[in-house]
Amino acid sequence: MKQSAKIIIDGKTFELPIITGSEGERVIDISRLRKDTGLVTLDPGFANTASCQSSITFMDGERGILRYRGIPVGQLAEHSTFVETAYLLINGELPTQKQLNRFSVMLNDHSVVHEDMRAFFENFPRWAHPMGILSSMVNALRAFYPEILERTEEEEINISVTRLLSKVRTMAAMSYKIFRGHKLVYPRHDLTYAANFLNMMFDSPVRPYVIDEHLVQALNVFWILHADHEQNCSTAAVRLVGSAKVNLYAAISAGICALWGSLHGGANQAVVEMLSQIHANGGDMAPFIARAKDKNDPFRLMGFGHRVYKSYDPRARIMKKMCDRVLDRVKGHDPLLDVAKRLEEVALKDPYFIDHHLYPNVDFYSGIVLRAMGIPLNMFTVMFAIGRLPGWISQWKESIEDPNWKIHRPRQIYTGPNERDYVPIQERD
Numbered sequence: 054m055k056q057s058a059k060i061i062i063d064g065k066t067f068e069l070p071i072i073t074g075s076e077g078e079r080v081i082d083i084s085r086l087r088k089d090t091g092l093v094t095l096d097p098g099f100a101n102t103a104s105c106q107s108s109i110t111f112m113d114g115e116r117g118i119l120r121y122r123g124i125p126v127g128q129l130a131e132h133s134t135f136v137e138t139a140y141l142l143i144n145g146e147l148p149t150q151k152q153l154n155r156f157s158v159m160l161n162d163h164s165v166v167h168e169d170m171r172a173f174f175e176n177f178p179r180w181a182h183p184m185g186i187l188s189s190m191v192n193a194l195r196a197f198y199p200e201i202l203e204r205t206e207e208e209e210i211n212i213s214v215t216r217l218l219s220k221v222r223t224m225a226a227m228s229y230k231i232f233r234g235h236k237l238v239y240p241r242h243d244l245t246y247a248a249n250f251l252n253m254m255f256d257s258p259v260r261p262y263v264i265d266e267h268l269v270q271a272l273n274v275f276w277i278l279h280a281d282h283e284q285n286c287s288t289a290a291v292r293l294v295g296s297a298k299v300n301l302y303a304a305i306s307a308g309i310c311a312l313w314g315s316l317h318g319g320a321n322q323a324v325v326e327m328l329s330q331i332h333a334n335g336g337d338m339a340p341f342i343a344r345a346k347d348k349n350d351p352f353r354l355m356g357f358g359h360r361v362y363k364s365y366d367p368r369a370r371i372m373k374k375m376c377d378r379v380l381d382r383v384k385g386h387d388p389l390l391d392v393a394k395r396l397e398e399v400a401l402k403d404p405y406f407i408d409h410h411l412y413p414n415v416d417f418y419s420g421i422v423l424r425a426m427g428i429p430l431n432m433f434t435v436m437f438a439i440g441r442l443p444g445w446i447s448q449w450k451e452s453i454e455d456p457n458w459k460i461h462r463p464r465q466i467y468t469g470p471n472e473r474d475y476v477p478i479q480e481r482d
Contacts, residue, residue, distance in 0.1 A: 321420040
C-alpha cells in the first residue's frame with residue numbers, strides 16, 4: 054500500500070507520496086508541489102532536502118553508521134585497499150582478482166602526466182595554494198585528453214575515470230616537488246597506488262625513499278575513510294555542475310573548489326593549527342574550551358561535531374587507532390597527539406559537548422597521521438581530494454545514468470524591492 058502525506062493549503066488538501074529507502078528512511082516527494090499548489094519549499098543549506106536517490110553510500114548520523122555500497126567502512130579500512138574501494142564505489146561491486154588486476158594495470162598505464170603540463174605548474178606563483186592549482190590542472194586535463202569519437206561512451210567514461218584517479222595523484226606529487234624546487238619523480242610500474250604516491254613525494258637523488266608498508270597501509274586507510282560521504286558540499290557541487298552535462302573533468306574541478314573551504318576539506322588543516330596553538334600556550338586547553346562554550350564568541354573547536362553525525366564519527370575511531378600505529382612506526386613523538394588525546398578526553402566528559410553532540414570527527418586525527426608521514430600542512434586538503442575522487446566520480450556517473458536526470462535549478466524566495474521605475478542619474482539624490 055502506497056503511503057502519502059497530506060498538506061492543507063487554503064483549506065484544500067494535497068497528497069504527497071512518501072518514498073522509503075532500502076534502509077527504511079522515509080522521505081516526502083515534493084517534486085510536483087509547485088505544479089499542484091503553486092508553492093515551493095524553503096530549506097536553507099538543504100539540511101532537510103534530498104536532492105537525489107542514490108545507491109552508493111549510506112550514513113546514519115544518529116547511529117554512527119557509514120557504508121559504501123552496503124559494506125561498513127570499518128571492514129574496508131581493515132581488509133581493503135584504496136584501489137579496490139574505488140572500484141567498489143564506481144562499479145557497485147567488489148572486483149574479482151582479474152578485474153582488480155586489470156583496473157590496477159589501467160591506473161598504472163595512465164599515471165604519467167603529459168610533459169607539456171609541467172609548464173603550467175611552473176608558471177603558478179610559488180605561494181599559490183595547491184588546491185587552486187589542482188582544480189585548474191584537472192580542468193586543463195580535458196584539453197590534453199579530448200574525447201575520441203571512435204570510442205563508445207562507456208569506453209570514454211572508463212578511460213576518463215582511470216585518468217583522473219591516476220593522474221591527480223601524480224599531479225599532486227608533481228606540484229609538491231616543483232614547489233620545493235626538487236627534481237620530479239615519475240611513477241613506477243612496480244609500486245602500488247599508495248606506495249607510488251609516497252615515493253613520488255619523498256624520493257630524491259641524494260636520499261632514496263624507503264617504502265614502509267605500515268605507512269602505505271595508513272595512507273590506504275586515510276583515503277578509504279575519505280572516499281565518499283553521501284551528499285556533502287563538494288559532492289553536491291559535482292552533481293550540480295555535472296547536471297549541466299559538462300565533462301567529467303569540469304565537474305571534478307568544481308568538487309575540488311568546494312572541498313577547498315575551511316568548513317569542508319580544510320578542516321584537518323585547521324585542527325592541526327588549533328592543536329599547535331594549544332601546545333604553544335603550554336598545553337593549557339581550558340581557555341580554548343571556555344571560548345568554544347561562549348555563545349557570543351565565534352571561536353569553535355575544530356575537529357569536533359559534524360553536520361550529520363550526532364554520535365561518534367565511525368571514521369574517527371579508525372583514524373585514532375591508525376594514529377598510534379603510525380607514530381609508533383616512525384618512532385617519533387608528536388606532542389600534538391598528546392594535546393589531541395587530552396582534549397578528546399576532556400570534551401567527551403563535558404556535559405556541554407555531550408548535550409551538543411560535539412564528538413571528535415575524522416579530521417581530529419587525520420592531520421596527525423599526515424604529519425607523521427611527512428605531508429606538509431598546505432597539502433592536507435589535496436590528500437583529502439585524492440581520497441574523495443572515487444566518490445565524486447561514482448556520484449557523477451550515477452547522476453548522468455539516472456533516467457530521471459534534470460539540470461539542477463533550485464528555487465528561491467525573492468525578498469527585494471517591488472517593481473519600480475528607472476530614475477535618470479541627474480534626478481537621483
